[in-house]
Amino acid sequence: MVIITHHRNKCIGSNYCVELAYDQWRTSKKDGKATLIGATDKKGFHTLKLDNERSDTNVRAADACPVNIIKVKMI
């Protein structure tokens, strides 16, 4: 299982996550920040669980995020 967390309030809209993992991320037309598709919002932390064993595209997105607000945990 993969757990992705996005601290959305701190997103600066650089768009790297959308480019690297388009299956999971989109840019919001409302505020220009990235949105983690299907995530649950809890006090600004958006969390999504995937059944995959790995998620290399999301790991690349986390590595590329300039403000380090994407966490990918594989359990």
Ligand code: SF4
């Ligand atoms: S890479 Fe980070 S700062 Fe850039 S849009 Fe994605 S979450 Fe926001």
